[in-house]
Amino acid sequence: MTIERRTLLRGLSAVPVAAGMTGLSGVESALADDVPAGFPQPTRHLQLYAVELPAYDDEVRLGYGHDPDKASYPGPTIEMLEGECIAITLHNEVSKETLQKLRTDKEIPLGVSLHPHGVRYNRTSDGTLHSNSYVAPGKKRTYIWYARPPARKRGIAGTAGYWWYHDHMVGTAHGTAGLNAGLYGALIVRRKSDPLPKHTYVTAMGDGMTLNGRRYPDTDTYDMENPKRSNTSIVANQGERIEFVNLALGSELHTWHLHGHNWADTRTGVISDVPWADDIRIIDNKTIGPGDSFGFQVIAGEMSGPGHWMLHCHLQTHSDMGMSTFFHVHKKNGDPPPGHPPNHDGHTGM
Ligand SMILES: [Cu+2]
Structure with missing residues (x-):
């Protein structure tokens, strides 16, 4: 039996919380009024910036980042623990000109948004046009996500799993251009007993x-x-x-x-x-x-x-x-593996 397997079976309070889940600033008290009924108070407040990145193959690229200078596509992986509620303030730093260029539905206003899968949220955190939960250029907005825990007696499974988040506003009301440009990232909801990856x-x-x-x-x-x-x-x-x-x-x-x-x-x-x-x-x-x-x-x-x-x-x-x-x-000591991957000029690298 490997160490990993033992850890899994034991339940695991000793498993450290992943580094990305700590060290963030507290939630401002002003947010308290925005927390939906039935949700606990958010215990972390993340900042997320939507920015323009260098074009790729002449295609516009956008990215999310906790720091506007470190934005990327995919955006940063956001990790939560089941039972946790978090607040995320999205800052729209994408220019009007770029959003105009990407807009295929001329009827919709310019903006970016944040729409999560898997976790629970109410309409003001849906990240959609019709719920008016998007962010105009130069503005910011706070979303609240709740990783609802299981309630076994009521048959509620909880939210632990591998999810993602994305824009729902750039190009069309479905965020089609935002997704193609790079406004998405992974969202992981863990249970305390889950093994943590390296x-x-x-x-x-x-x-x-x-x-x-x-x-x-x-x-x-x-x-x-x-x-x-x-x-x-x-x-x-x-x-x-x-x-x-x-x-x-x-x-x-x-x-x-x-x-x-x-x-x-x-x-x-x-x-x-x-x-x-x-x-x-x-x-x-x-x-x-x-x-x-x-x-x-x-x-x-x-x-x-x-x-x-x-x-x-x-x-x-x-x-x-x-x-x-x-x-x-x-290899275990970090030495390279045998052989080579194919060279990127098409050789097989044998
Ligand atoms: Cu395919």
């Missing part, structure tokens, strides 16, 4: 053969001599617990496939409760359609060893057109 990576499959808003070879910026961890440089040392959060945007189906690893098709990708039921499927490929999200944890290179493990859409025309990257699993 690293989390986000992969977002979108239209135009994009992975995280980029096309091959920009989907993988990994440098074997100087590996850096990012959503475009998916790196681990063998034995590390690694978490993937996977989203689908746009208008097409995709199948998310990872080589050398498999996972349980459960909330966390691991089997955490006894009994170990055979009706829990073990998979290494999952169909994901627009609006879907899922996630899981694996032990990097467990059984399969160090290697450059392909991670791609298994819809063959999509993978052939470049919806592909790698999970680069180094």
